[in-house]
Amino acid sequence: MSTSLEDNYRHKGLRKQLVDLLRTKGITDEAVLNAINEVPRHVFLDSSFVELAYQDKAFPIGSGQTISQPNTVAFQTQLLKVEKGMKVLEIGTGSGYQACVLAALGAKVFSIERQRNLFFKTKEILEQLPFKVKTFLGDGYEGLPTYQPFDRIIITAGAPSIPEALVKQMKVGGIMVIPMDNAEGDGQTMLRVTKMDDGSLKKEEFGDFKFVPMLKEIGND
Numbered sequence: 001m002s003t004s005l006e007d008n009y010r011h012k013g014l015r016k017q018l019v020d021l022l023r024t025k026g027i028t029d030e031a032v033l034n035a036i037n038e039v040p041r042h043v044f045l046d047s048s049f050v051e052l053a054y055q056d057k058a059f060p061i062g063s064g065q066t067i068s069q070p071n072t073v074a075f076q077t078q079l080l081k082v083e084k085g086m087k088v089l090e091i092g093t094g095s096g097y098q099a100c101v102l103a104a105l106g107a108k109v110f111s112i113e114r115q116r117n118l119f120f121k122t123k124e125i126l127e128q129l130p131f132k133v134k135t136f137l138g139d140g141y142e143g144l145p146t147y148q149p150f151d152r153i154i155i156t157a158g159a160p161s162i163p164e165a166l167v168k169q170m171k172v173g174g175i176m177v178i179p180m181d182n183a184e185g186d187g188q189t190m191l192r193v194t195k196m197d198d199g200s201l202k203k204e205e206f207g208d209f210k211f212v213p214m215l216k217e218i219g220n221d
């Protein structure tokens, strides 16, 4: 894969247009839109896809995985209500794009990827970018016991249920955004889960999405 880290005026112009498009699609949080404007999405794709990097589309990133559609990244990020300095755990590093958007918001980002090749490929790209993201090869179902508790948790793969270990690693008042498999088995419903003072979970639903599945254990598949 050849990736170009150059971020020229054309890229910046295309990014501005993407931000305007996301506004028309209902993204209203200015901090989130600024973060999208700041992160060069084309560096996460093979250089032959530069033309397409700023369209509102998901894309293959190798190893059978995809970089989420910008509108989905913006939507999940907006639901997460990130504030500067918060500890945010991401499950499913993938390309690293979502993680950088969170870092651009001033979050301390911890991101787990289970797919070995993707983990190493993305780590290399992230090391060359100014966004502070700590990456981990591991199984997102287990979270990161060493670094808990987290203010926010974002899952970027379709989950069959709310992982218990992740609820435990979330602060009281903390928020988890999780695309949860629907009963029909043809996609996910976006859930925002808030951990209340008494430990109970408040759940809110935000529409239908399609994600690659959240799988168990580290793998080379």
Ligand code: SAH
Binding pocket: 065, 066, 067, 068, 091, 092, 093, 094, 095, 096, 097, 098, 099, 112, 113, 114, 115, 118, 138, 139, 140, 141, 156, 157, 212, 213, 214, 215, 216, 217
């Ligand atoms: N956030 C990514 C989107 C990645 S797609 C981006 O911005 O590009 C979902 C990712 O979740 C895939 O890379 C997949 O390998 C990973 N994944 C699936 N199950 C996982 C698990 N149990 N733990 C960690 N990562 C997982």
